[in-house]
Each structure stands twice: as C-alpha cells, then as structure tokens.
Amino acid sequence: MAPNSTVPNDETLFDKVVNLSKRRGFVFQSADIYGGFRSTYDYGPIGVLLLRNVKDQWWGAMVQMRQDVVGIDASILSPPAVWQASGHLANFSDPLVDCRECGARHRQDKLETQTPARRVRSWAPSPRLVSST
Incomplete structure (x- = not known):
C-alpha cells in the first residue's frame, strides 16, 4: 500500500476496533491487568449482554419456534462406552509427523497451516503414529 494512502493498515484498524x-x-483482552493473553478476549458488561441477546434470539428461532426440536443440555464428558458406540474410537485418528530438522511434532492435516515452510523430505512419520482424540 502506498505510504500516502488514507486507508489504515490491518493492524492499525484492528487496534482501533479493539480499543x-x-x-x-x-x-x-484476557488477563489485561497482567499484560494480556494474546488472541483471547473476555466479555465486558456490554459484551455479556450482547452475547446473551444473540444466544436468546438463536435459541428462540432454532428451538422454541420449532415443533420438531427440543433443547437439552448434556455433559461433554462421556464414558468410553459412548465413544466406542459412536465409532469415534475406531474411526478417528490424527496422524503425526516429526520435523527432522527441529524435532517438532505436528498433526499431518495441519502441517501446511501451523508450520514454517519446509521441504517435504524434512518430515518423517512419527513413531507415535496417532494422538488421542
């Protein structure tokens, strides 16, 4: 972008919106009084109200206004039998690869987005082939 441009760069615009x-x-910003925690934010008093209103509107439109939908609030923690019956244990895996240069271990499907550009030959299958999901 030209130095004399009147359009702010993305970082400046982001900072303005956050401020x-x-x-x-x-x-x-999360833990703001301690210097902040990068990329995480907490809702303030107005943000909490906005979030609550959005959730209430969604709940009304997607659950209460429909005859074929009911609301439940289930635990995200389940015994292994549930994961076995649903096929999660048998059908899902996260293959891992190790960088031969630095030794870092990464999920194979996230390799291009989470790692610096490296030659393909610098990656080797991890001895620990899958991570627990």
Missing part, C-alpha cells in the same frame, strides 16, 4: 470495544465495555 473502541474496550472503551465501550464490549471486550477486554
């Missing part, structure tokens, strides 16, 4: 959201009470 405005903070001043207005929508969001705050």
Whole structure:
C-alpha cells in the first residue's frame, strides 16, 4: 500500500476496533491487568449482554419456534462406552509427523497451516503414529 494512502493498515484498524470495544465495555483482552493473553478476549458488561441477546434470539428461532426440536443440555464428558458406540474410537485418528530438522511434532492435516515452510523430505512419520482424540 502506498505510504500516502488514507486507508489504515490491518493492524492499525484492528487496534482501533479493539480499543473502541474496550472503551465501550464490549471486550477486554484476557488477563489485561497482567499484560494480556494474546488472541483471547473476555466479555465486558456490554459484551455479556450482547452475547446473551444473540444466544436468546438463536435459541428462540432454532428451538422454541420449532415443533420438531427440543433443547437439552448434556455433559461433554462421556464414558468410553459412548465413544466406542459412536465409532469415534475406531474411526478417528490424527496422524503425526516429526520435523527432522527441529524435532517438532505436528498433526499431518495441519502441517501446511501451523508450520514454517519446509521441504517435504524434512518430515518423517512419527513413531507415535496417532494422538488421542
């Protein structure tokens, strides 16, 4: 972008939006008083109200207004028998690969997005072939 351009760069625009959201009470950076926690935010007083309103509208439209849908609030923790019966244990795996240069271990499907550009030959299948999911 040209130096004399009036359009702010993405970082400046992002900072402006975050600062405005903070001043207005929508969001705050997590652990802000301790220097912050990168890429995570907590809802402020106005943000909590906005979030609640969005959830309530969604719940009304997707659950309460329909005759064929009921709401439940189930635990995300389940005994192994549930995971076995659903096929998760037998059908899902995350193959891992190791970098021969630095020794880092990564999921194979995330290799291109989470790792620096490296030659394909620098990656080797991990001795621990799958991670628990």
